[in-house]
Amino acid sequence: xxxxxxxxxxxxxLGLGTVGLAxxxxxxxxxxxxxxxxxxxxxxxxxxxxxxxxxxxxxxDSVQVLADGHALVTHAEVDVVVELMGGIDPAKQWVLAAIDxxxxxxxxxxxxxxxxxxxxxxxxxERGVVVAFEAAVAGGIPIIKTLREGLSANRIQWVAGIxxxxxxxxxxxxxxxxxxxxxxxxxAQALGYAEADPTFDIEGVDAAHKIALVSxxxxxxxxxxxxxHVEGITQLQAADMRYAEQLGYRIKLLGITKRVDNGVExxxxxxxxxxxxxxxxxxxxxxxxxxxxxxxxxxxxYGKGAGGDPTASAVVADVLDVxxxxxxxxxxxxxxxxxxxxxxxxxxxxxxxxxVTSYYLRLRVRDEAGVLAQLTAILAQRHISLDAxxxxxxxxxxxxxHTDLIVLTHAAREGVMNQAIAAMQALDVVVQPVVRLxxxxxx
Amino acid sequence: xxxxxxxxxxxxxLGLGTVGLAxxxxxxxxxxxxxxxxxxxxxxxxxxxxxxxxxxxxxxDSVQVLADGHALVTHAEVDVVVELMGGIDPAKQWVLAAIDxxxxxxxxxxxxxxxxxxxxxxxxxERGVVVAFEAAVAGGIPIIKTLREGLSANRIQWVAGIxxxxxxxxxxxxxxxxxxxxxxxxxAQALGYAEADPTFDIEGVDAAHKIALVSxxxxxxxxxxxxxHVEGITQLQAADMRYAEQLGYRIKLLGITKRVDNGVExxxxxxxxxxxxxxxxxxxxxxxxxxxxxxxxxxxxYGKGAGGDPTASAVVADVLDVxxxxxxxxxxxxxxxxxxxxxxxxxxxxxxxxxVTSYYLRLRVRDEAGVLAQLTAILAQRHISLDAxxxxxxxxxxxxxHTDLIVLTHAAREGVMNQAIAAMQALDVVVQPVVRLxxxxxx
Numbered sequence: 001x002x003x004x005x006x007x008x009x010x011x012x013x014l015g016l017g018t019v020g021l022a023x024x025x026x027x028x029x030x031x032x033x034x035x036x037x038x039x040x041x042x043x044x045x046x047x048x049x050x051x052x053x054x055x056x057x058x059x060x061d062s063v064q065v066l067a068d069g070h071a072l073v074t075h076a077e078v079d080v081v082v083e084l085m086g087g088i089d090p091a092k093q094w095v096l097a098a099i100d101x102x103x104x105x106x107x108x109x110x111x112x113x114x115x116x117x118x119x120x121x122x123x124x125x126e127r128g129v130v131v132a133f134e135a136a137v138a139g140g141i142p143i144i145k146t147l148r149e150g151l152s153a154n155r156i157q158w159v160a161g162i163x164x165x166x167x168x169x170x171x172x173x174x175x176x177x178x179x180x181x182x183x184x185x186x187x188a189q190a191l192g193y194a195e196a197d198p199t200f201d202i203e204g205v206d207a208a209h210k211i212a213l214v215s216x217x218x219x220x221x222x223x224x225x226x227x228x229h230v231e232g233i234t235q236l237q238a239a240d241m242r243y244a245e246q247l248g249y250r251i252k253l254l255g256i257t258k259r260v261d262n263g264v265e266x267x268x269x270x271x272x273x274x275x276x277x278x279x280x281x282x283x284x285x286x287x288x289x290x291x292x293x294x295x296x297x298x299x300x301x302y303g304k305g306a307g308g309d310p311t312a313s314a315v316v317a318d319v320l321d322v323x324x325x326x327x328x329x330x331x332x333x334x335x336x337x338x339x340x341x342x343x344x345x346x347x348x349x350x351x352x353x354x355x356v357t358s359y360y361l362r363l364r365v366r367d368e369a370g371v372l373a374q375l376t377a378i379l380a381q382r383h384i385s386l387d388a389x390x391x392x393x394x395x396x397x398x399x400x401x402h403t404d405l406i407v408l409t410h411a412a413r414e415g416v417m418n419q420a421i422a423a424m425q426a427l428d429v430v431v432q433p434v435v436r437l438x439x440x441x442x443x
Numbered sequence: 444x445x446x447x448x449x450x451x452x453x454x455x456x457l458g459l460g461t462v463g464l465a466x467x468x469x470x471x472x473x474x475x476x477x478x479x480x481x482x483x484x485x486x487x488x489x490x491x492x493x494x495x496x497x498x499x500x501x502x503x504d505s506v507q508v509l510a511d512g513h514a515l516v517t518h519a520e521v522d523v524v525v526e527l528m529g530g531i532d533p534a535k536q537w538v539l540a541a542i543d544x545x546x547x548x549x550x551x552x553x554x555x556x557x558x559x560x561x562x563x564x565x566x567x568x569e570r571g572v573v574v575a576f577e578a579a580v581a582g583g584i585p586i587i588k589t590l591r592e593g594l595s596a597n598r599i600q601w602v603a604g605i606x607x608x609x610x611x612x613x614x615x616x617x618x619x620x621x622x623x624x625x626x627x628x629x630x631a632q633a634l635g636y637a638e639a640d641p642t643f644d645i646e647g648v649d650a651a652h653k654i655a656l657v658s659x660x661x662x663x664x665x666x667x668x669x670x671x672h673v674e675g676i677t678q679l680q681a682a683d684m685r686y687a688e689q690l691g692y693r694i695k696l697l698g699i700t701k702r703v704d705n706g707v708e709x710x711x712x713x714x715x716x717x718x719x720x721x722x723x724x725x726x727x728x729x730x731x732x733x734x735x736x737x738x739x740x741x742x743x744x745y746g747k748g749a750g751g752d753p754t755a756s757a758v759v760a761d762v763l764d765v766x767x768x769x770x771x772x773x774x775x776x777x778x779x780x781x782x783x784x785x786x787x788x789x790x791x792x793x794x795x796x797x798x799v800t801s802y803y804l805r806l807r808v809r810d811e812a813g814v815l816a817q818l819t820a821i822l823a824q825r826h827i828s829l830d831a832x833x834x835x836x837x838x839x840x841x842x843x844x845h846t847d848l849i850v851l852t853h854a855a856r857e858g859v860m861n862q863a864i865a866a867m868q869a870l871d872v873v874v875q876p877v878v879r880l881x882x883x884x885x886x
Contacts, residue, residue: 022738026596026738029598029737030596030597030598030737030738033597033598033663034595034596035783035786036663036783036786037595037663037783037786038595038783039783039786134593139739140594140736140738140739140740140742141739141742142588142589142592142593142594145585145588145589145592145593146585146588146589146593149585149588149760149763149764150577150585150588150589150760151583151585151756151760152477152480152481152759152760152763153469153473153477153755153756153757153758153759153760153762153763154473154476154756155472155473155476220476220479220480276724278721278724278745281719281721281724293583293756294472294473294752295465295469295473295583295752295753295755295756295759296582296583296584296746296747296752296753296756296757297583297746297747297752297753298746299583299584299744299745299746299747300743300744300745300746301742301743301744301745302721302742302743302744302745303739303740303741303742303743304739304740304742309737309738309739309740310738310739310740312596312738313594313596313597313736313738313739314596314739315596316595316596316738317592317593317594317595317596319596320592320595320596321592340478340479340480340481340482343478343479343480343482
């Protein structure tokens with residue numbers, strides 16, 4: 001196949017772990033197909049990995065193996081640096097050095113961009129190079145390109161997504177097998193769906209990294225990771241999975257960002273979704289992102305959100321984009337964060353107290369007359385109206401029988417809801433901490 | 444908001460019907476947001492519509508209104524021609540004239556591109572202009588960009604989609620309300636989901652237009668509309684919707700294109716899908732496309748496939764892509780059909796007889812001993828194995844009681860299956876034409 005019409009694009013791979021190796025293999029395996037599409041041959045000329053002997057065993061003899069990332073990013077023969085090492089240090093300094101050396105950068109590093117994206121993108125603009133990051137959100141699903149280009153005619157209204165596969169796998173196990181969180185986590189670790197230290201996943205930090213990037217691209221605001229309201233899934237109990245199910249809902253960890261009158265909502269938390277909704281049917285380690293625009297309406301993008309091959313799919317697609325535009329002036333590239341830098345808003349992120357949503361409450365109460373009246377009075381005083389109430393049979397010893405009271409509310413401001421919960425908690429009849437989850441219906 | 448850094452992009456709208464007006468309104472409504480993204484102001488300088496008085500009432504005084512499309516596409520002040528008139532004549536001659544005049548073209552015209560795309564794209568390449576057509580497939584869902592850029596690292600294996608909203612609406616009505624085809628069509632027409640002449644939709648021609656384009660982009664083959672095997676939904680009966688449901692399936696009209704050993708499958712037909720699959724849960728007039736690539740695995744894209752606003756979303760996104768690249772050399776554009784023209788295969792489309800899939804058969808048979816044995820012998824002789832058989836209670840007058848026999852088969856070559864069906868049909872005990880539907884399970 002001699003479809004090549006441009007000069008070869010020379011790549012340097014920074015990091016050669018699971019994703020790095022998958023990208024290397026994908027570039028080789030689909031070499032012909034990629035050249036048929038791009039007109040360029042993509043050539044890995046150098047890789048950097050601390051363990052050079054291990055690296056040597058993985059790549060062709062023609063590929064230079066370096067121990068020093070800095071040497072790779074400043075390598076005279078590298079056109080595009082592909083950063084797949086992860087973490088902040090030394091990834092940040094090497095990415096900046098690559099930019100300073102005039103290299104285009106493709107990265108899958110969501111933590112780096114969530115924390116230092118504003119600085120990195122600004123440096124890339126100054127230097128006239130591209131920093132592409134499709135692989136940083138939702139693996140192989142081209143959601144970054146969709147937000148930046150596919151839906152660029154829209155005023156985006158909200159984005160909501162299942163953007164962490166580990167937690168979605170755990171939640172699926174909890175629901176399907178009635179497991180509690182820690183058993184489901186242990187299973188996910190045994191099956192390789194969760195890392196030995198799963199903190200970033202289960203505490204919602206990874207999803208927060210991603211939704212901060214998505215929010216910037218959706219609304220033209222800065223990357224504001226430090227403003228994300230983050231709740232993970234570690235507090236979720238099997239009982240709530242069950243009750244949600246009985247009420248027609250399913251609990252998912254969502255990253256949510258919405259444009260509202262007075263700013264932007266930016267949050268990650270477990271969320272009840274109607275069982276019949278598309279997002280609710282996204283199971284196991286799959287990812288899905290819904291985007292609602294004023295013209296296009298609600299759209300959904302679904303696929304594998306992690307793993308070597310899907311991530312490599314996004315990385316190599318980014319390389320192809322860069323390759324296509326490499327000889328053009330940087331002015332012809334879509335802006336990294338979708339909006340012109342001069343047009344970026346300092347759109348305020350709403351304090352979580354001001355977010356309006358509806359709620360699921362579970363109260364463990366004494367099984368005695370008048371309890372429901374006390375609770376509903378607290379809600380009524382604050383103009384929070386009820387959507388549904390269910391009461392479960394009493395349990396516990398007979399002297400002090402307890403019961404579960406589950407309440408679904410209509411929309412309320414979170415600050416007001418928190419006051420209501422505090423008032424409920426103060427009642428003698430409420431014998432355990434009130435469980436509160438949020439509920440969303442994405443139309 | 445003064446984010447504009449490029450010169451205004453001047454647009455000429457060819458056609459000012461539902462989509463034309465929606466695009467015009469969208470460009471005005473989201474002017475600020477679009478400029479924030481693109482750095483360019485997009486300006487409609489002229490529109491062409493036969494009824495110039497009606498057009499005059501729809502647009503600003505500053506917009507020139509022309510009766511003659513040719514005058515618009517050769518207009519000195521127009522940079523990009525947006526063709527939203529539909530049909531082949533005179534759309535084809537005006538699009539070619541626009542290209543010859545050095546204008547970039549954005550079009551939503553799938554019929555035009557399915558029939559004459561090879562010629563039009565070749566002319567555009569010669570002239571160094573872009574013909575963009577995101578709106579031609581699945582409305583606002585950016586599936587063209589996804590196939591061309593987002594998944595460009597993959598060897599695409601198959602694409603399957605619900606890409607005609609009218610038929611999906613009709614099928615949803617048939618299933619939910621137990622309607623037969625003609626009643627459901629009448630309802631769809633009353634509600635505005637089907638046109639007065641719905642032939643192109645219900646006969647599968649519209650879906651065939653779209654899958655021919657998709658196939659070219661997925662595999663790097665020519666646009667081969669004339670090779671699509673097309674079956675619409677007009678022959679579907681309420682009984683089969685019901686039986687499929689009982690067997691755990693749902694019937695959808697799919698456009699399917701697959702890469703197989705000896706060529707490419709290219710077909711549109713009603714298809715049984717497992718009820719729990721994501722595609723099966725796409726209801727009403729919604730569209731969804733699944734794409735499976737060797738690296739990314741199975742992905743799905745979902746949204747509104749028709750209507751003014753969703754289509755305008757895709758049209759204006761295309762204009763933004765063109766605007767971004769307008770000052771660059773055409774070499775920097777992604778190829779219109781995703782692959783370099785020199786790399787396009789003459790990949791053969793498989794004769795439908797050679798397609799391998801599994802089948803749903805419904806046979807109306809005499810309710811007498813030995814019928815099932817006769818039928819299964821016919822299948823067994825041809826090495827077609829059975830997945831499930833159900834038999835429904837006898838109906839009709841008592842002298843000649845009849846019964847419905849429903850058979851799900853495992854995979855078989857269609858030519859062989861057709862022989863088997865002919866043999867079954869020839870049996871005395873089979874009293875009506877055998878109903879045959881295809882079944883797919885997209886993993």
